[in-house]
Amino acid sequence: MQAPTHLLIGIIIQKAVLKHSQFRGAFGISIIIISAFFSHFIIDCFSRFTYHPPKADWNDPFWVSYHLMIYSLTLIIIILFGREYWIGIIFSILVDIIDWGIIRGLLKKEGIIHPLIDKISNFFFGENKYMYQKWTIIFEAILIIILWRILYWI
Numbered sequence: 838m839q840a841p842t843h844l845l846i847g848i849i850i851q852k853a854v855l856k857h858s859q860f861r862g863a864f865g866i867s868i869i870i871i872s873a874f875f876s877h878f879i880i881d882c883f884s885r886f887t888y889h890p891p892k893a894d895w896n897d898p899f900w901v902s903y904h905l906m907i908y909s910l911t912l913i914i915i916i917l918f919g920r921e922y923w924i925g926i927i928f929s930i931l932v933d934i935i936d937w938g939i940i941r942g943l944l945k946k947e948g949i950i951h952p953l954i955d956k957i958s959n960f961f962f963g964e965n966k967y968m969y970q971k972w973t974i975i976f977e978a979i980l981i982i983i984l985w986r987i988l989y990w991i
Protein backbone atom coordinates (compact mmCIF):
# COMPACT_ATOMS: atom_id res chain seq x y z
CA MET A 838 0.00 0.00 0.00
CA GLN A 839 1.01 3.65 -0.13
CA ALA A 840 3.06 5.39 2.57
CA PRO A 841 0.15 7.38 4.15
CA THR A 842 -1.73 4.15 4.87
CA HIS A 843 1.30 2.58 6.57
CA LEU A 844 2.13 5.73 8.53
CA LEU A 845 -1.43 6.16 9.83
CA ILE A 846 -1.46 2.53 11.01
CA GLY A 847 1.87 3.06 12.80
CA ILE A 848 0.58 6.23 14.48
CA ILE A 849 -2.66 4.49 15.54
CA ILE A 850 -0.64 1.59 17.02
CA GLN A 851 1.58 3.94 19.01
CA LYS A 852 -1.35 6.04 20.23
CA ALA A 853 -3.38 2.95 21.15
CA VAL A 854 -0.52 1.40 23.13
CA LEU A 855 0.40 4.59 24.98
CA LYS A 856 -3.14 5.74 25.72
CA HIS A 857 -5.13 2.55 26.07
CA SER A 858 -2.81 -0.17 27.34
CA GLN A 859 -0.89 -0.85 30.52
CA PHE A 860 2.31 -1.34 28.52
CA ARG A 861 4.79 1.36 29.45
CA GLY A 862 8.49 2.09 29.19
CA ALA A 863 10.77 -0.18 27.20
CA PHE A 864 8.16 -2.94 27.05
CA GLY A 865 5.51 -0.57 25.65
CA ILE A 866 7.98 0.76 23.06
CA SER A 867 8.89 -2.83 22.06
CA ILE A 868 5.21 -3.64 21.55
CA ILE A 869 4.86 -0.55 19.32
CA ILE A 870 7.99 -1.39 17.32
CA ILE A 871 7.04 -5.03 16.71
CA SER A 872 3.38 -4.27 15.90
CA ALA A 873 4.20 -1.37 13.58
CA PHE A 874 6.88 -3.41 11.79
CA PHE A 875 4.60 -6.40 11.15
CA SER A 876 1.60 -4.19 10.31
CA HIS A 877 3.46 -3.49 7.06
CA PHE A 878 3.25 -7.17 6.05
CA ILE A 879 -0.50 -7.34 6.70
CA ILE A 880 -1.28 -4.02 5.00
CA ASP A 881 0.84 -4.85 1.93
CA CYS A 882 -1.00 -8.15 1.50
CA PHE A 883 -3.98 -5.99 0.48
CA SER A 884 -1.97 -3.96 -2.03
CA ARG A 885 -3.23 -6.15 -4.83
CA PHE A 886 -6.72 -4.74 -4.48
CA THR A 887 -5.47 -1.23 -5.21
CA TYR A 888 -3.70 0.56 -8.08
CA HIS A 889 0.00 -0.32 -7.76
CA PRO A 890 1.95 -0.39 -11.04
CA PRO A 891 5.28 -2.02 -10.19
CA LYS A 892 7.30 0.66 -12.00
CA ALA A 893 7.06 4.45 -11.88
CA ASP A 894 5.57 5.94 -15.05
CA TRP A 895 6.41 9.63 -15.24
CA ASN A 896 4.77 9.87 -18.70
CA ASP A 897 1.35 8.93 -17.38
CA PRO A 898 -0.48 12.04 -16.04
CA PHE A 899 -2.67 9.85 -13.84
CA TRP A 900 0.31 8.07 -12.24
CA VAL A 901 2.10 11.39 -11.72
CA SER A 902 -0.85 13.26 -10.16
CA TYR A 903 -1.80 10.32 -7.95
CA HIS A 904 1.73 9.96 -6.65
CA LEU A 905 2.15 13.71 -6.14
CA MET A 906 -0.95 13.56 -3.95
CA ILE A 907 0.44 10.56 -2.07
CA TYR A 908 3.83 12.25 -1.53
CA SER A 909 2.12 15.47 -0.33
CA LEU A 910 -0.10 13.55 2.07
CA THR A 911 2.94 11.64 3.37
CA LEU A 912 4.68 14.94 4.06
CA ILE A 913 1.58 16.39 5.77
CA ILE A 914 1.31 13.32 8.04
CA ILE A 915 4.99 13.54 8.98
CA ILE A 916 4.67 17.28 9.74
CA LEU A 917 1.50 16.80 11.81
CA PHE A 918 2.46 13.65 13.72
CA GLY A 919 6.20 13.11 13.21
CA ARG A 920 7.35 14.67 16.43
CA GLU A 921 4.95 12.76 18.69
CA TYR A 922 4.68 9.44 16.85
CA TRP A 923 8.05 9.02 15.12
CA ILE A 924 8.55 5.48 16.46
CA GLY A 925 5.26 4.20 15.01
CA ILE A 926 5.94 6.10 11.78
CA ILE A 927 9.47 4.78 11.23
CA PHE A 928 8.69 1.15 12.05
CA SER A 929 5.46 1.10 10.00
CA ILE A 930 7.44 2.01 6.88
CA LEU A 931 10.75 0.28 7.68
CA VAL A 932 10.09 -2.56 5.22
CA ASP A 933 9.77 0.01 2.38
CA ILE A 934 12.87 1.86 3.57
CA ILE A 935 14.84 -1.43 3.48
CA ASP A 936 13.45 -2.77 0.17
CA TRP A 937 12.89 0.37 -1.91
CA GLY A 938 15.26 2.82 -0.24
CA ILE A 939 18.33 0.78 0.61
CA ILE A 940 18.23 -2.39 -1.52
CA ARG A 941 16.70 -0.98 -4.72
CA GLY A 942 17.72 2.66 -4.34
CA LEU A 943 21.27 2.33 -3.09
CA LEU A 944 22.32 -1.23 -3.93
CA LYS A 945 20.36 -1.38 -7.26
CA LYS A 946 19.00 -4.83 -6.46
CA GLU A 947 15.46 -6.16 -6.11
CA GLY A 948 13.73 -5.99 -2.72
CA ILE A 949 13.95 -9.02 -0.45
CA ILE A 950 10.95 -8.61 1.88
CA HIS A 951 8.19 -7.67 -0.59
CA PRO A 952 8.58 -10.90 -2.63
CA LEU A 953 7.86 -12.75 0.62
CA ILE A 954 4.79 -10.56 1.26
CA ASP A 955 3.69 -11.31 -2.34
CA LYS A 956 3.93 -15.04 -1.63
CA ILE A 957 1.75 -14.69 1.48
CA SER A 958 -0.73 -12.55 -0.46
CA ASN A 959 -0.80 -15.01 -3.40
CA PHE A 960 -1.63 -17.77 -0.96
CA PHE A 961 -4.59 -15.91 0.52
CA PHE A 962 -5.88 -13.81 -2.38
CA GLY A 963 -4.72 -15.46 -5.62
CA GLU A 964 -3.53 -13.52 -8.63
CA ASN A 965 -2.84 -9.81 -8.66
CA LYS A 966 -5.58 -8.43 -10.95
CA TYR A 967 -5.99 -4.82 -9.93
CA MET A 968 -2.53 -3.31 -9.86
CA TYR A 969 -3.06 -1.45 -13.15
CA GLN A 970 -6.74 -0.59 -12.51
CA LYS A 971 -6.78 3.14 -11.83
CA TRP A 972 -10.26 3.19 -10.30
CA THR A 973 -9.04 0.99 -7.41
CA ILE A 974 -7.32 4.02 -5.81
CA ILE A 975 -10.79 4.52 -4.32
CA PHE A 976 -10.12 1.61 -1.91
CA GLU A 977 -6.90 3.17 -0.66
CA ALA A 978 -8.58 6.60 -0.37
CA ILE A 979 -11.45 5.17 1.69
CA LEU A 980 -8.99 3.30 3.92
CA ILE A 981 -6.95 6.47 4.51
CA ILE A 982 -10.10 8.43 5.45
CA ILE A 983 -11.21 5.68 7.87
CA LEU A 984 -7.73 5.46 9.46
CA TRP A 985 -7.57 9.25 9.83
CA ARG A 986 -10.96 9.15 11.55
CA ILE A 987 -9.85 6.32 13.90
CA LEU A 988 -6.68 8.23 14.77
CA TYR A 989 -8.66 11.18 16.13
CA TRP A 990 -11.32 8.97 17.65
CA ILE A 991 -9.07 6.79 19.86
Ligand SMILES: [Zn+2]
Pocket residue numbers: 838877881932933951
Ligand atom coordinates in the same frame (compact mmCIF):
# COMPACT_ATOMS: atom_id res chain seq x y z
ZN1 LIG B 1 5.63 -2.12 1.35
